[in-house]
Amino acid sequence: xxxxxxxxxxxxxxxxxxxxxxxxxxxxxxxxxxxxxxxxxxxxxxxxxxxxxxxxxxxxxxxxxxxxxxxxxxxxxxxxxxxxxxxxxxxxxxxxxxxxxxxxxxxxxx
Amino acid sequence: xxxxxxxxxxxxxxxxxxxxxxxxxxxxxxxxxxxxxxxxxxxxxxxxxxxxxxxxxxxxxxxxxxxxxxxxxxxxxxxxxxxxxxxxxxxxxxxxxxxxxxxxxxxxxxxx
Numbered sequence: 001x002x003x004x005x006x007x008x009x010x011x012x013x014x015x016x017x018x019x020x021x022x023x024x025x026x027x028x029x030x031x032x033x034x035x036x037x038x039x040x041x042x043x044x045x046x047x048x049x050x051x052x053x054x055x056x057x058x059x060x061x062x063x064x065x066x067x068x069x070x071x072x073x074x075x076x077x078x079x080x081x082x083x084x085x086x087x088x089x090x091x092x093x094x095x096x097x098x099x100x101x102x103x104x105x106x107x108x109x110x
Numbered sequence: 111x112x113x114x115x116x117x118x119x120x121x122x123x124x125x126x127x128x129x130x131x132x133x134x135x136x137x138x139x140x141x142x143x144x145x146x147x148x149x150x151x152x153x154x155x156x157x158x159x160x161x162x163x164x165x166x167x168x169x170x171x172x173x174x175x176x177x178x179x180x181x182x183x184x185x186x187x188x189x190x191x192x193x194x195x196x197x198x199x200x201x202x203x204x205x206x207x208x209x210x211x212x213x214x215x216x217x218x219x220x221x222x
Contacts (some may be wrong), residue, residue, distance in 0.1 A: 004153075031208065040119070042200060042214035043154075050208055058209070090153060097142050097161075097204040101153035 003027060004102040006091050012108045019078040021105050023091030031094040032074040034058075034066060036087040037104075043090065049074055081109045112137050112205045116213035124221045129173075129188040131216050133201030136182065142204040143184040145175055148215075149197045157199070160184065171195070196220045 003026035013019050023032065031050055035043040035058075045058030047066040055066050063085060065077045074093075078085055086109045092099040117132040135141060142161045146154040158169025165177040171194075175186045184201060201213040 033209070040214065043212045045209060048209060092154075097210070098144070098156065098159060099202075099210055101146075101155070103153045104151075 004091060004093055004100055006089075006102040006105050008105060009103065010106045012110065013081050014110050015082060016080050019081050019107065019109075021076045021089055021091075021107070023074045023076070023093075023102055025072055025074075025091075025093040025100075027093060027095070027100070028071060029093035029095050029100075030071075031096075031099075032068065033092040033094070033099065034064075034074065034076045035090045035092065036060065036085075037090060038087050046076065046089075081107075083109050085109050112203070112211060114201055114203050114211050114213040116199075116201050116216050118216055119214065120217045120219065122219040122221055123191045125193060126190050129186070129191045129195065129218065131186040131199050131201075131218065133175075133184045133186065133213060134182055135184070135201075135203045135211075137203070137205055139206065140179060141206070143175070143177060144202040144204070144210065145169065145173070145184075145186050146200045146202060147171075147197050148200065154200060157186070191220050193220050193222065 007022045033048040034046040044060045049055045049068040067075045089105045091102040113136045115134045144159045145157040160167045160177045168174045202210040
């Protein structure tokens with residue numbers, strides 16, 4: 001299995017606070033992705049990266065930003081968390097089209 | 111627009127019965143096709159994939175799927191359901207744009 005870790009695994013925060021989620025992969029994959037999973041919506045792409053410092057928006061990018069300063073790390077930041085951002089967040093990495101997923105981060109915004 | 115549709119958000123089958131989970135996509139270009147499984151409180155795990163070649167693809171845990179270009183479908187099957195198959199299943203399609211497009215998922219329940 002691809003080595004993908006996410007931290008933290010669980011987080012509870014308050015509305016208006018900044019939050020950063022980290023994804024780390026050890027496979028030297030070029031592509032990395034952030035998704036959110038909500039009941040009835042499946043997985044929705046937030047942002048993705050196709051190389052160091054190269055990122056692009058997904059279908060639900062409003063309120064989120066990302067950064068990738070190293071191949072192995074992809075950070076997702078909620079600048080000012082809102083209750084609508086309560087969700088489970090998954091990171092994935094890929095060399096081409098097959099994606100490997102991390103274990104997820106459960107974020108609750110009160 | 112390119113899209114992925116999974117028919118049935120919930121499917122229940124008896125233990126030992128056939129499992130059939132449906133996936134259709136919309137695209138004029140043959141895509142790459144994937145099925146992922148998610149067990150409770152875990153990430154997604156690849157079950158099987160179709161890229162090129164034989165249209166009947168075998169995956170882990172006894173699952174298989176057949177790519178039917180004329181029907182734009184990639185349905186997932188397993189001849190005999192086991193209790194351990196209870197999970198959520200996602201169909202995903204690579205349309206050649208650096209991203210996977212996921213269906214909304216099908217939750218499979220196995221009845222003892």
